[in-house]
Amino acid sequence: MKAWRVHELGSPADVLAFEDIDVPTAGEGQVLVKVAAAALNFPDLLMIAGKYQVRPPLPFVPGFELTGEVVATGQRVIGGPAAGFGAYAEYAVLDADAAWPVPDGMPVEHAAALFLTYQTGHFGLHRRARLQAGEVVLVHAGAGGVGSAAIQLAKAAGATVIATAGGPEKVAVCLQLGADHAIDYLAEDFVGRVKEITGGAGADVIYDPVGGDVFDSSRKCVAFEGRIVVVGFTSGRMAEAPTNHALVKNYSVLGLHWGLYRTHDPSLIAEVHEDLTRLYAEGAIKPLVSQTLPLAEAPQALAALGRRETVGKVVLRP
Numbered sequence: 448m449k450a451w452r453v454h455e456l457g458s459p460a461d462v463l464a465f466e467d468i469d470v471p472t473a474g475e476g477q478v479l480v481k482v483a484a485a486a487l488n489f490p491d492l493l494m495i496a497g498k499y500q501v502r503p504p505l506p507f508v509p510g511f512e513l514t515g516e517v518v519a520t521g522q523r524v525i526g527g528p529a530a531g532f533g534a535y536a537e538y539a540v541l542d543a544d545a546a547w548p549v550p551d552g553m554p555v556e557h558a559a560a561l562f563l564t565y566q567t568g569h570f571g572l573h574r575r576a577r578l579q580a581g582e583v584v585l586v587h588a589g590a591g592g593v594g595s596a597a598i599q600l601a602k603a604a605g606a607t608v609i610a611t612a613g614g615p616e617k618v619a620v621c622l623q624l625g626a627d628h629a630i631d632y633l634a635e636d637f638v639g640r641v642k643e644i645t646g647g648a649g650a651d652v653i654y655d656p657v658g659g660d661v662f663d664s665s666r667k668c669v670a671f672e673g674r675i676v677v678v679g680f681t682s683g684r685m686a687e688a689p690t691n692h693a694l695v696k697n698y699s700v701l702g703l704h705w706g707l708y709r710t711h712d713p714s715l716i717a718e719v720h721e722d723l724t725r726l727y728a729e730g731a732i733k734p735l736v737s738q739t740l741p742l743a744e745a746p747q748a749l750a751a752l753g754r755r756e757t758v759g760k761v762v763l764r765p
């Protein structure tokens with residue numbers, strides 16, 4: 448089969464090789480899946496560069512999420528490869544009890560994009576931040592993969608959503624996704640705007656995949672008993688959270704590592720998958736798939752993601 452492999456760590460355009468390798472073998476309790484589509488994620492870049500929390504032995508096939516057909520049964524499934532990576536290939540092995548059914552009628556592109564970012568958004572907003580209807584949610588990098596899912600999920604939960612994004616086009620994307628307000632945080636100070644929009648109260652939940660200066664500023668516009676969810680560090684800097692500030696303003700900083708739920712309590716992932724498919728069927732969420740490209744174009748697509756040029760999700764099809 449054709450697969451992208453990483454033989455040395457670096458940037459995708461430099462180190463990815465499109466190779467003919469053996470189809471992987473499903474072990475006990477696993478299924479072989481013919482990949483119909485795999486979606487890009489920022490952590491792909493981190494893993495390929497050797498900067499992710501997991502550093503697989505070389506060579507490895509990257510790619511965290513996919514949809515496809517179980518070879519033995521023809522059932523359409525959504526999920527992540529059993530190893531945690533390996534989606535950028537024609538076939539992948541999934542744990543049978545972590546291969547979630549694709550609802551009838553769901554297009555391949557949507558199925559490919561309904562896993563990692565939506566699961567992360569659901570766990571972040573509901574399980575970690577305990578979002579209540581009527582609260583104000585501030586979603587940073589709202590036009591990105593993780594951010595676009597969070598905007599839709601927060602709206603579906605009855606929240607007022609303020610999104611930030613870099614540049615007017617991305618601001619427009621956030622509004623199309625359903626955000627009530629969108630701020631170009633490269634052009635203006637989002638702290639002042641959030642205070643203005645909330646009548647000085649600040650945001651109850653702040654969903655932050657960017658970190659660095661964006662986290663630092665978020666502390667200035669978090670509401671009384673607010674919750675800042677630490678989702679990622681696309682800015683490249685992990686901010687420090689001063690505990691005295693959390694004390695005097697009565698807010699919480701919540702870490703979110705969705706992948707840990709796969710081992711900690713997989714039944715929660717099943718529940719969230721069910722809720723996501725319900726929300727999809729009701730039309731409350733719909734993945735923004737901005738590009739569908741051939742698998743062969745993975746390096747260029749990943750490079751564009753790293754340059755901050757993509758919006759929503761980019762999907763690769765073998």
Ligand SMILES: NC(=O)c1ccc[n+]([C@@H]2O[C@H](COP(=O)([O-])OP(=O)(O)OC[C@H]3O[C@@H](n4cnc5c(N)ncnc54)[C@H](OP(=O)(O)O)[C@@H]3O)[C@@H](O)[C@H]2O)c1
Nearest residue numbers: 488489588591592593612613656678679680681703704705
């Ligand atoms: N905690 C978890 O369990 C979990 C799960 C999945 C993903 N994540 C994390 O969530 C983050 C977002 O992932 P994603 O797949 O949504 O990525 P994405 O689609 O590329 O979106 C990330 C966005 O971050 C913004 N950004 C700000 N500074 C940036 C910089 N220096 N370089 C690149 N982008 C920058 C960009 O939006 P603007 O141009 O609008 O600023 C970009 O669109 C990543 O840090 C990822 O590791 C965490």
